Amino acid sequence: MEKIGNVKAVIFDLDGVITDTSSLHTHAWRRMADEENIPFDDETADKLRGVSRRKSLETILKDAKDKYNFDKNYTQEEFNELMERKNSYYVQSLSAVTPENTLPGAKELMEFIKSRGYKIAVGSSSKNAETVVKNLKIENELDAMVNGTEITHSKPNPEVFQKTADKLGLAYEQCVVVEDAASGVKSANAGGMVSVGIGPEERFKDNHGRPNLRFDDMQSFNAKKEEIF
Ligand code: BG6
Numbered sequence: 704m705e706k707i708g709n710v711k712a713v714i715f716d717l718d719g720v721i722t723d724t725s726s727l728h729t730h731a732w733r734r735m736a737d738e739e740n741i742p743f744d745d746e747t748a749d750k751l752r753g754v755s756r757r758k759s760l761e762t763i764l765k766d767a768k769d770k771y772n773f774d775k776n777y778t779q780e781e782f783n784e785l786m787e788r789k790n791s792y793y794v795q796s797l798s799a800v801t802p803e804n805t806l807p808g809a810k811e812l813m814e815f816i817k818s819r820g821y822k823i824a825v826g827s828s829s830k831n832a833e834t835v836v837k838n839l840k841i842e843n844e845l846d847a848m849v850n851g852t853e854i855t856h857s858k859p860n861p862e863v864f865q866k867t868a869d870k871l872g873l874a875y876e877q878c879v880v881v882e883d884a885a886s887g888v889k890s891a892n893a894g895g896m897v898s899v900g901i902g903p904e905e906r907f908k909d910n911h912g913r914p915n916l917r918f919d920d921m922q923s924f925n926a927k928k929e930e931i932f
């Protein structure tokens with residue numbers, strides 16, 4: 704816990720950390736996959752956390768081929784249409800996202816961290832992150848935000864969090880990153896930041912994806928806030 708001592712900001716991932724939009728991403732992918740008869744299981748769904756739209760579809764098709772011998776080749780236009788279709792389902796589902804949809808503990812933790820003088824920010828791979836933040840009505844709480852339209856390299860590349868730190872005007876090692884994705888923890892570690900993983904231990908078993916701290920969920924993280932910040 705002492706690792707958090709010298710930091711000046713906490714950068715939160717959005718989908719799956721502040722709100723449960725990762726289940727909405729999964730539903731949207733599943734709907735598209737079912738329409739196309741593409742096999743799509745829970746293990747593949749979990750791999751998509753933090754991963755860009757394009758990389759997600761590549762992963763779905765690769766797993767379908769490797770695990771279920773699904774061998775359809777899509778043209779570039781068809782591939783793009785599948786991504787767009789998934790996105791339209793996801794965007795439709797965002798209209799139901801309201802301030803009630805922050806994950807238990809998330810809002811309280813953010814407010815506490817702010818009250819202790821740390822800056823708070825969002826670093827998300829999603830091109831829809833602004834809509835989510837607006838629907839949650841947390842945009843005015845944030846000192847900075849970077850979304851998927853501002854980056855060229857998806858997590859596990861550190862770009863998204865380094866850009867967020869740059870916007871905050873802080874050195875990378877002065878930032879803590881809170882992430883539910885193995886790819887996001889890797890991104891934070893590669894960027895020289897302190898990482899907090901949110902989710903089960905098995906998700907972060909890969910060496911490069913080991914977080915400095917880990918909690919099962921945001922509520923458990925929130926419960927320890929006074930010991931950490
Ligand atoms: C991440 C999600 O935040 O954003 C991923 O965890 C998602 O599941 C990625 O694929 C990109 O989102 P979007 O909205 O740009 O398709």
Ligand code: MG
Nearest residue numbers: 716718719883
């Ligand atoms: Mg996430």
